[in-house]
Amino acid sequence: MDSSLRIPILKIGDILIASIQVALHDASAVQFKDDLLQKIHDTRAKGVIIDLTALDVVDSFIGRLIADIAAMAGLMGTRVVLTGLQPAVAITLVELGLELPRVLTALNLEKGLSVMQRLTAEIGDGSV
Amino acid sequence: MAQSKTAVIRSDLDIVIARTMARDTARALGFGAIDQARIATAVSELARNIFLYAGTGNVTVREVEKLGRKGIEIVCEDQGPGIPNIDLVMQDGYSTSRGMGMGLPGARRLMDEFVIRSQEGVGTTITCRKWRN
Numbered sequence: 536m537d538s539s540l541r542i543p544i545l546k547i548g549d550i551l552i553a554s555i556q557v558a559l560h561d562a563s564a565v566q567f568k569d570d571l572l573q574k575i576h577d578t579r580a581k582g583v584i585i586d587l588t589a590l591d592v593v594d595s596f597i598g599r600l601i602a603d604i605a606a607m608a609g610l611m612g613t614r615v616v617l618t619g620l621q622p623a624v625a626i627t628l629v630e631l632g633l634e635l636p637r638v639l640t641a642l643n644l645e646k647g648l649s650v651m652q653r654l655t656a657e658i659g660d661g662s663v
Numbered sequence: 664m665a666q667s668k669t670a671v672i673r674s675d676l677d678i679v680i681a682r683t684m685a686r687d688t689a690r691a692l693g694f695g696a697i698d699q700a701r702i703a704t705a706v707s708e709l710a711r712n713i714f715l716y717a718g719t720g721n722v723t724v725r726e727v728e729k730l731g732r733k734g735i736e737i738v739c740e741d742q743g744p745g746i747p748n749i750d751l752v753m754q755d756g757y758s759t760s761r762g763m764g765m766g767l768p769g770a771r772r773l774m775d776e777f778v779i780r781s782q783e784g785v786g787t788t789i790t791c792r793k794w795r796n
Binding site for chain 1: 675676678679682683686696697699700701703704707708711755766768769772773
């Protein structure tokens with residue numbers, strides 16, 4: 536396993552998209568959080584979509600990290616939408632006690648994009 | 664039968680290795696996708712506890728059978744500081760480290776049987792089982 540693994544973060548218009556395709560160990564997950572927040576700052580993105588379709592396990596560490604990312608991005612004025620949670624992942628997260636109540640979610644990437652377009656339209660272009 | 668597999672926990676990479684091992688074993692034993700996720704997630708929580716509190720330890724996974732019912736048994740052992748108050752750590756939200764305090768109670772909810780034996784200064788052994796439907 537590559538410990539220097541980085542999750543690619545793509546920019547489309549005002550939106551960043553990160554699709555997590557491999558099992559994250561703790562250090563790579565923390566690296567992802569740092570990379571994403573820096574990229575939000577650099578690109579002035581209005582929204583971030585994190586797609587978890589490929590993840591078959593989300594434990595409390597990753598769940599908490601995602602909640603932290605959403606809160607931190609929110610402080611920077613950027614909305615986060617989580618997409619593609621598998622049924623087994625949704626079930627285990629709730630059974631663990633991690634319902635991520637303050638994180639916006641959508642069934643899949645396509646629906647996530649339309650949620651994000653609505654959200655970022657409300658934010659406007661940021662000019663006063 | 665009763666072949667066991669062990670993962671040694673020394674780093675955060677080993678947490679992923681342990682839970683992958685548990686998931687593969689659960690799948691081989693015929694557990695469905697949701698139970699595989701429960702078992703893998705419970706192992707992730709327990710292996711992380713070993714890494715955070717004891718530094719090193721072992722996670723062993725094996726098939727078990729009781730009254731004709733098949734299941735998976737996971738044993739997590741460490742020679743760490745031990746848990747002074749087990750009732751306290753089993754409460755939701757209790758944490759002494761950077762966790763959220765849902766590791767142990769969360770893992771217990773995901774499994775069918777869950778037993779903690781711990782002695783201060785000696786170590787901790789957590790044995791948990793899940794039975795196949």
